[in-house]
Amino acid sequence: MKKVDNFVVKSFIGPLVFTFFIVLIILILQFLWMYVDELAGKGLDFKILAELIYHFAMTFVPMALPLAILLASLMTFGNMGEYSELSALKASGIPLRRIMMPLIILIGTISLVSFFFSNNVLPYSTLKARTLLLDIRRKKPDINIQAGTFYNGIPDFSIKVTSKDPETNRLDKIIIYDHRERRGNVSVTFADSAYMKSTTDGTGMEMKLFNGYSYTEMEEKNVGASEKTYPSRKDFFEEENIVISLSGFDLERSEENLFKSNAAMLNISQLRFYIDSLNGRYNERINSQYREFNTSKVYKEKANLNTLGALIRGADTIKKFDEFNPSVLLDSLNNTEKRAVLQRAIENLKEGSNFLALNGETMHYEVKSIKRFEVEWNKKLTMSFACLVFFFIGAPLGAIIRKGGLGTPAVISIFFFVIYYVISLSGQKMVEENVIGTFAGMWAASYILLPIGIFLTYKATTDSVIMNVDTYLVFFKKIKDYLYKISISGSRRKSASDD
Numbered sequence: 001m002k003k004v005d006n007f008v009v010k011s012f013i014g015p016l017v018f019t020f021f022i023v024l025i026i027l028i029l030q031f032l033w034m035y036v037d038e039l040a041g042k043g044l045d046f047k048i049l050a051e052l053i054y055h056f057a058m059t060f061v062p063m064a065l066p067l068a069i070l071l072a073s074l075m076t077f078g079n080m081g082e083y084s085e086l087s088a089l090k091a092s093g094i095p096l097r098r099i100m101m102p103l104i105i106l107i108g109t110i111s112l113v114s115f116f117f118s119n120n121v122l123p124y125s126t127l128k129a130r131t132l133l134l135d136i137r138r139k140k141p142d143i144n145i146q147a148g149t150f151y152n153g154i155p156d157f158s159i160k161v162t163s164k165d166p167e168t169n170r171l172d173k174i175i176i177y178d179h180r181e182r183r184g185n186v187s188v189t190f191a192d193s194a195y196m197k198s199t200t201d202g203t204g205m206e207m208k209l210f211n212g213y214s215y216t217e218m219e220e221k222n223v224g225a226s227e228k229t230y231p232s233r234k235d236f237f238e239e240e241n242i243v244i245s246l247s248g249f250d251l252e253r254s255e256e257n258l259f260k261s262n263a264a265m266l267n268i269s270q271l272r273f274y275i276d277s278l279n280g281r282y283n284e285r286i287n288s289q290y291r292e293f294n295t296s297k298v299y300k301e302k303a304n305l306n307t308l309g310a311l312i313r314g315a316d317t318i319k320k321f322d323e324f325n326p327s328v329l330l331d332s333l334n335n336t337e338k339r340a341v342l343q344r345a346i347e348n349l350k351e352g353s354n355f356l357a358l359n360g361e362t363m364h365y366e367v368k369s370i371k372r373f374e375v376e377w378n379k380k381l382t383m384s385f386a387c388l389v390f391f392f393i394g395a396p397l398g399a400i401i402r403k404g405g406l407g408t409p410a411v412i413s414i415f416f417f418v419i420y421y422v423i424s425l426s427g428q429k430m431v432e433e434n435v436i437g438t439f440a441g442m443w444a445a446s447y448i449l450l451p452i453g454i455f456l457t458y459k460a461t462t463d464s465v466i467m468n469v470d471t472y473l474v475f476f477k478k479i480k481d482y483l484y485k486i487s488i489s490g491s492r493r494k495s496a497s498d499d
Contacts, residue, residue: 005102015075020068027060038137052132058125062118062383067417070390074409077398096461107391115384119267127265156180186217207242263376271377278370289359371432378442392453396460420445
């Protein structure tokens with residue numbers, strides 16, 4: 001049995017490693033496709049890009065593992081079935097459950113490793129990846145002045161050149177609008193040609209202008225509109241240097257402690273601490289608002305009672321009634337007094353409705369905050385448990401279809417993974433909106449697909465032919481024959497009755 005176990009494990013390890021890296025590369029390419037617009041044109045060093053891709057690759061590991069296990073188990077047992085290795089093992093008296101046992105132990109170990117990875121490595125990698133991506137987003141793109149159009153990428157400047165020599169970096173017929181004084185287009189510089197380069201310390205851009213002039217409208221202070229003379233100044237030059245600050249064009253690293261309270265960047269114990277703290281604050285706020293509303297309600301009832309008594313020509317009049325009966329009191333009033341009382345009641349109703357609506361929105365936001373932490377807490381467990389779920393789907397399904405290679409298993413794997421992903425995402429959205437409970441939503445995909453895996457395992461153990469097309473053709477042929485017999489017998493009875 002030890003040789004059989006070693007054979008099964010060795011047959012599984014190769015496809016698992018291969019499919020894991022294939023899935024990981026696909027997820028990384030998907031990430032690059034999503035953020036290519038934010039990464040392109042910013043002059044990022046290869047080291048920065050490699051760091052970004054590495055940290056995001058670490059965040060994709062918990063998602064890539066279940067899909068890799070599903071694909072590898074389909075390939076392994078499909079190959080064993082296609083080459084009659086499963087048939088030989090079963091003929092030797094080894095049931096399928098025993099053949100799967102070493103892989104069940106291996107997948108269980110991988111699930112535990114995936115959980116510890118999600119709990120310890122994933123928060124750190126998510127923090128690094130998201131912080132670096134935010135810094136890259138804030139980094140301004142490299143200066144790339146194109147001929148014939150105004151370039152507004154440099155703050156407080158608008159630059160246009162007629163032509164540009166890419167080899168010598170020479171700019172011809174250049175126009176520069178200076179908006180640093182925030183007074184509009186009152187300062188403009190024209191030059192016949194110019195050269196542009198970065199300063200020595202890299203914090204600015206130096207432009208050397210040749211044969212041009214600067215035109216500036218002078219500001220008139222404490223002068224009325226009718227008295228303005230609009231003075232201006234015009235300076236000619238043969239050569240002039242302009243230094244423009246490039247703050248924001250370099251990559252500036254953010255302080256990571258600012259993002260450590262994000263739910264995706266916490267481990268299990270930290271998430272539990274935040275959940276308990278937020279639940280305690282939520283319950284305290286509920287009790288506080290109940291006391292506030294109750295106190296406000298009692299106050300309004302007393303105020304309304306006093307107002308009503310005053311309207312009935314004296315508060316002592318209320319004592320004539322044995323008990324407080326609003327309809328009796330209202331009938332005691334004339335039409336003018338009734339309108340005043342109803343108007344006051346409508347105003348109080350609107351106040352109460354606004355109070356409840358405002359506090360309801362606040363409480364809904366509080367609940368959504370709690371649910372976000374609960375979602376992340378459960379996600380660390382569901383992604384690890386998904387490894388077992390997908391194995392119990394892939395292994396028996398591979399033994400049933402008996403098709404190896406990458407084609408058929410890849411199609412089936414994508415089909416089941418899409419189902420799992422759609423159910424998980426839908427459940428997560430409903431949990432975050434507080435439509436269903438956290439456990440029901442986050443574990444929905446697992447307790448829907450796990451019975452399918454158990455059913456497939458049972459069918460594979462009993463040598464079921466559920467994936468054999470001939471089985472279904474025979475079934476439909478029997479139905480066709482049965483319907484044909486019914487139609488023949490019906491026509492015979494009709495002929496006999498006609499005779």
